[in-house]
Amino acid sequence: MLKKSILQLILKWQTMTSLDEFAKNKLKSLEKHSLRRSLKITKREKGAKSLRAGKPLISFSCNDYLGLTHHPEVIKAAGDAALAYGAGAGASQLITGHSPLIKQLEKTMVEFKGTQSCAIFGSGYMANIGIIPALIGGDDVLFIDEYAHACLWQAAVISQAKTFSFRHNDTDHLKSLILKHRSDYKHAMILTDGIFSMDGDIAPLPELSELAEKYDLWLHCDDAHGLGVVGSGKGAAHHFSPAPNVHLQMGTFSKAAGSFGGYLCASKDVIELIKTRARSLIFTTALPPASLGASIAALKIIMEDKDLCSLPVQKANIFTKQMGLPPAVSPIVPLIIGSSDDALAASKALEESGFLVSAIRPPTVPKGTARLRFAFSADHKEEDILELCDALKELNIMPLTESS
Ligand SMILES: Cc1ncc(COP(=O)(O)O)c(C=O)c1O
Numbered sequence: 001m002l003k004k005s006i007l008q009l010i011l012k013w014q015t016m017t018s019l020d021e022f023a024k025n026k027l028k029s030l031e032k033h034s035l036r037r038s039l040k041i042t043k044r045e046k047g048a049k050s051l052r053a054g055k056p057l058i059s060f061s062c063n064d065y066l067g068l069t070h071h072p073e074v075i076k077a078a079g080d081a082a083l084a085y086g087a088g089a090g091a092s093q094l095i096t097g098h099s100p101l102i103k104q105l106e107k108t109m110v111e112f113k114g115t116q117s118c119a120i121f122g123s124g125y126m127a128n129i130g131i132i133p134a135l136i137g138g139d140d141v142l143f144i145d146e147y148a149h150a151c152l153w154q155a156a157v158i159s160q161a162k163t164f165s166f167r168h169n170d171t172d173h174l175k176s177l178i179l180k181h182r183s184d185y186k187h188a189m190i191l192t193d194g195i196f197s198m199d200g201d202i203a204p205l206p207e208l209s210e211l212a213e214k215y216d217l218w219l220h221c222d223d224a225h226g227l228g229v230v231g232s233g234k235g236a237a238h239h240f241s242p243a244p245n246v247h248l249q250m251g252t253f254s255k256a257a258g259s260f261g262g263y264l265c266a267s268k269d270v271i272e273l274i275k276t277r278a279r280s281l282i283f284t285t286a287l288p289p290a291s292l293g294a295s296i297a298a299l300k301i302i303m304e305d306k307d308l309c310s311l312p313v314q315k316a317n318i319f320t321k322q323m324g325l326p327p328a329v330s331p332i333v334p335l336i337i338g339s340s341d342d343a344l345a346a347s348k349a350l351e352e353s354g355f356l357v358s359a360i361r362p363p364t365v366p367k368g369t370a371r372l373r374f375a376f377s378a379d380h381k382e383e384d385i386l387e388l389c390d391a392l393k394e395l396n397i398m399p400l401t402e403s404s
Helices: 002-015 018-032 072-085 093-097 100-113 124-135 150-159 171-184 205-215 268-277 289-304 306-323 340-352 382-394
Strands: 043-045 049-052 055-059 117-121 141-145 162-166 188-193 218-222 248-252 262-266 332-338 370-375
Touching: 055 382, 072 289, 100 117, 100 262, 100 289, 117 124, 117 268, 124 150, 124 188, 124 218, 124 248, 124 262, 124 268, 141 150, 141 171, 150 188, 150 218, 162 171, 171 188, 171 205, 188 205, 205 218, 262 268, 289 306, 306 332, 306 382, 332 340, 340 370, 340 382
Parallel strands: 141 162, 141 188, 188 218, 218 248
Antiparallel strands: 043 049, 049 055, 117 262, 248 262, 332 370
């Protein structure tokens, strides 16, 4: 018996490649620093509810801001599209995947956003890593907000452009970088989130647009968290009056629209160029019909129901008021905890009390700012939010302050 298990151990050791060893050691090191991530099976249900290991939870961790993932009209549209057009697209948009549904979705977005044209991508991530390298290259320069989403950073790397990061939402810092570096490069672009995914604040788009106009930069705004919930549903630029000129308005249908897929709204010429040069649009199969059908139906609801669009921010503000936090401008509210260990412990304690609130840790957020990220939905009931606040207070989960 002992002989057999020693033999098995030797065999296991012998079959371990340097790749396995690398993975094992890397995981061990991540674990040691509370940075290992694990995927948990979660069954999402109607009304901002989720089931984990059979335990019902009220979820404050989902980007389904309007509850449209479970809206009967959206689900029906997904089913109808699959019945009419099949389960998959069958090819990339360039070959036979540019279906009547994609055309309809493009048209809907053009009408909603008031731009000349639109291109549809497989996801928001794919949109960014396709758009930016298609327009910007090695002779060019990018100025990126330090808190911009991971896929904008990835796009910057792929583009091979010189990249300067400016302090979060600090337009004075951006201006100083532009004055110092802009003239050394051919083309230049500013990259920012519209609503910042881990902080919930909004980019100063009017000031960014002014700098873009004055110094000849192209402004790219990733509005993944703005569509459907700010600016009467039209997104972050429409939070401001008049809406500033944003040359490249990118976003996703995977959050408030409750479906899947990415988009870019821009001028006719820019979109034509993107459709012929963006590798993540050309060299990948088009979105499945069900996702396209769902997005079209969701947009119809978003365009018609402004009251629904205003609910997530209203719900977020029930929370901020109760917790003594600054008012929310978006459905995302962070509670900065500090260490990854403490953020994980807080998330676990909340889960035991019936609330699903994910801990967000570095490298997604800067070191020392691990946090609980609350995402509010039109589906949350006021009493759900008040109970969450009571639980936070009972568990003594408080935001990190300068004196703490
Ligand atoms: C700001 C931002 N941009 C892009 C994405 C990616 O969008 P998608 O999930 O459609 O790939 C996300 C979401 O994960 C995001 O938060």
